[in-house]
Amino acid sequence: MRYELEVISPVHVGSGRTISPIEYVVEDNFYRVDMDMLFEDDRFDAEGFIEDAKGGAFYLGRFAPELAMEHVRYSLDISNSVKNNLCKSVYHPSGEIREFIKTKDLPYIPGSSMKGALRTAMLWKALKDPQIFQEAKDIIREQGKVNPKNAGEGIEKLVFGRNPNYDLLRALQVSDSQITTMNNLELSKVVILSDTREGYGWKTFRGRRSFINTNYEDATPIFIEALKPRSTLTGTLKIDNWLLREEEEEIAKELEFNGKQYLVEDIAKNCKEFAKDFIAGELAFLERYRSGTLRKVVEFYMTLREELNKLSENELLLPISWGSGWHGMTIGNLFDVEKLRRNFDLGKNIKRSVCKKCNSELVKERPSDRFYDYCPNCRKHIRRNEQYQKIVKMIWPFPKTRRLVFENGKPTYPLGWVKLSIGD
Numbered sequence: 451m452r453y454e455l456e457v458i459s460p461v462h463v464g465s466g467r468t469i470s471p472i473e474y475v476v477e478d479n480f481y482r483v484d485m486d487m488l489f490e491d492d493r494f495d496a497e498g499f500i501e502d503a504k505g506g507a508f509y510l511g512r513f514a515p516e517l518a519m520e521h522v523r524y525s526l527d528i529s530n531s532v533k534n535n536l537c538k539s540v541y542h543p544s545g546e547i548r549e550f551i552k553t554k555d556l557p558y559i560p561g562s563s564m565k566g567a568l569r570t571a572m573l574w575k576a577l578k579d580p581q582i583f584q585e586a587k588d589i590i591r592e593q594g595k596v597n598p599k600n601a602g603e604g605i606e607k608l609v610f611g612r613n614p615n616y617d618l619l620r621a622l623q624v625s626d627s628q629i630t631t632m633n634n635l636e637l638s639k640v641v642i643l644s645d646t647r648e649g650y651g652w653k654t655f656r657g658r659r660s661f662i663n664t665n666y667e668d669a670t671p672i673f674i675e676a677l678k679p680r681s682t683l684t685g686t687l688k689i690d691n692w693l694l695r696e697e698e699e700e701i702a703k704e705l706e707f708n709g710k711q712y713l714v715e716d717i718a719k720n721c722k723e724f725a726k727d728f729i730a731g732e733l734a735f736l737e738r739y740r741s742g743t744l745r746k747v748v749e750f751y752m753t754l755r756e757e758l759n760k761l762s763e764n765e766l767l768l769p770i771s772w773g774s775g776w777h778g779m780t781i782g783n784l785f786d787v788e789k790l791r792r793n794f795d796l797g798k799n800i801k802r803s804v805c806k807k808c809n810s811e812l813v814k815e816r817p818s819d820r821f822y823d824y825c826p827n828c829r830k831h832i833r834r835n836e837q838y839q840k841i842v843k844m845i846w847p848f849p850k851t852r853r854l855v856f857e858n859g860k861p862t863y864p865l866g867w868v869k870l871s872i873g874d
Contacts, residue, residue, distance in 0.1 A: 453687045454871045455559065455627060457625040458757075459750065460638050460855045461677035463563050463771045468546040469675075472503060475518050476536055476653050480526040480637045483510060487521040507541040526557055526675065529745040530636040531859040535639055535671050544655075547637065550675035550770075557675075558631040559657070559683055559770075564870075565624045565867075567770040571724035572619075572713045574781045576609040576745040578723075583784070605781075609710070616706050621690040621714050621827060626671035627683035630699050634681035639775065640672040640865070643744075643849040650739050666743070666861065674772075676855070687872055689714055709863055722758060728769060729755050731783065732864065735852070746862045747854060754867065764872045771867025798850065800843040812837060857868070 469733050475481045486703035488494055494517055502508055510518050528536070539545040550557050577583045591602040611617040642653040644662050652669030677683075694700060694830040702708050713720060736744055758767055769775075774859050803812040805825040812832060815824035822831040855863040 451689075452873045453624075453685055455564070455683045455685070455874065456869040456871070457634075457677045457679050457681040457683075457869040458667060458767070458869055459526050459679060459865060460636075460674075460756065461559070461771060461819075461866050461868060462548065462638075462676045462773060463551045463559055463742075465549045467549045469549050470479040471507075471509040471540040471545045472512075473510060474547070475515050476528070476533055476540075476721045477511075477515075477519070480528045480533075480536075482525070483518045483525045483607050484521045484523040488514075488518060491517065491521065493517055502750055504537060508699055509540040509545075511540070513700040524632050526632065526635055526637050527678075529858065530579075532637055532639045532673075536637070538672060539673070544670050544672070546673070548672070548674040550677070553629060556632065557635050557677065558629045559627040559677075559685075561624040561626045561685065563771050564627075565619065565622065566767075567768050567774070568721065569619060570622070570624070570716065570781065571768065572747075573606065573609055574715070574724045574727070574784065575720040576710070576713055577605075577781055577784050582609065602781075605714070611706060618707055618710055618713060621693040621707070622717070623686075623688040623690065625685040627689070629675075630681065630683050632679055633683075635675055636678050638674050638676040638857055639855050640674055641666055641669045641861065642672070643852045643854055643861070650741070666856075667859075672853070676865075682848075687688040689717075717767045718761075721768055721870075722761065725758055725767040725769075726755075729758065744861060746857075746860060747864065750863055757869075760870075766868055766872075768868055769864075769866045770868055771866050775852065775864075777851065790845065795839075795841070797844065797848040799841045801839040802842050803837045804840040806838055807838055811840070 469482060473483050475483060489496055489672065494514060499513060502513060507563050522827050536545065552558070577586055585608055586605045589608060594602060607613075614620075623779075636747065643797050644651055645661055648664075648731055651664050652666040654661045654663050654668060655670045692709065693705065694714060696703075702711065729751050733748065736748050736751070754767065761767070804810065804813055805828060808825065808827045809837035810827040811827050812825055815831070816822065820829075821834055823834075823837060824830075825832050852863040853865055855865060
């Protein structure tokens with residue numbers, strides 16, 4: 451089957467690389483320079499470039515803008531507000547731009563990104579079954595404390611299969627989208643919204659430390675290459691009915707798919723239910739602030755909710771890739787979130803050092819000693835490897851941050867929402 455993907459809010463699928471100010475120029479548009487071609491140009495002062503770059507912060511647009519513009523690799527649309535912010539950032543770490551994944555400098559959306567988002571929605575739907583949900587809770591309780599990155603492995607095996615050979619999603623094949631033109635890509639500015647005791651603020655980074663600003667204009671921007679809203683991409687999606695049909699029950703039984711076929715067969719319906727729950731949660735989070743600054747983001751979600759109710763049976767809404775957040779990439783909100791946070795040390799928590807032997811809270815008797823703390827009960831100094839960190843207070847809400855895209859200098863969109871239309 452053919453699918454058509456329409457971008458509803460800016461989508462960023464990262465390549466894993468960043469574009470440094472050393473290789474771009476900002477004029478009327480954003481221009482990424484072909485550095486190999488530039489260095490091959492006899493007119494380019496390569497030695498001067500290398501020498502100046504050694505000094506630290508360096509911007510190609512100040513060094514050789516005219517010559518660089520003769521060797522443009524590609525250009526992207528950039529609004530005046532984003533351009534002004536980027537020009538202020540070229541001598542700072544925030545001047546690096548997160549690159550969108552491409553092939554031969556043309557963007558596309560990997561099938562793995564879409565399938566990962568579909569998988570999350572299907573997992574969410576599976577856990578609405580009381581029996582499966584109880585088994586999932588038992589898995590969490592039995593596994594104790596593990597690396598948060600591995601926390602969902604047991605539950606995924608419960609729902610989708612014990613190994614790749616038995617994976618239910620073998621029956622769902624999603625291709626990479628076809629490549630699209632660079633006209634559908636733009637440079638976007640993202641700022642991190644953070645909940646605070648007084649309401650909310652905007653994150654500012656200085657070295658390894660972060661601060662919360664009440665004024666979003668003072669917050670640290672994150673610049674990304676993103677697909678524009680209303681961009682469309684196409685690809686193919688196939689459901690392998692041979693593995694799922696009742697008349698092939700022996701195969702489904704052998705692969706342990708019996709009773710789970712609905713997760714794949716009703717994929718559009720399942721994703722709609724997941725999207726409805728997701729949108730309700732985000733509106734509840736944002737509307738607590740009752741702020742005019744966030745009005746456009748709230749309006750976006752309200753419009754998205756209306757759009758969801760108008761979809762045909764072969765259409766669905768989905769949050770995908772970077773910026774979709776904890777709720778977009780996990781099913782944690784179905785569980786006791788406080789217990790999850792304690793088990794996996796999630797979110798911002800206030801902790802105290804505790805003696806492993808007697809479970810007493812330790813004190814810093816010798817402030818200059820980084821390797822020992824004192825246990826009043828054992829009456830001895832305890833090495834760090836004989837301690838553990840106990841959570842004494844959790845900071846709520848969780849998660850407390852959201853990545854928001856700015857348009858015309860104001861927060862306007864969450865990231866990553868797409869509409870998927872599945873055709874014949």
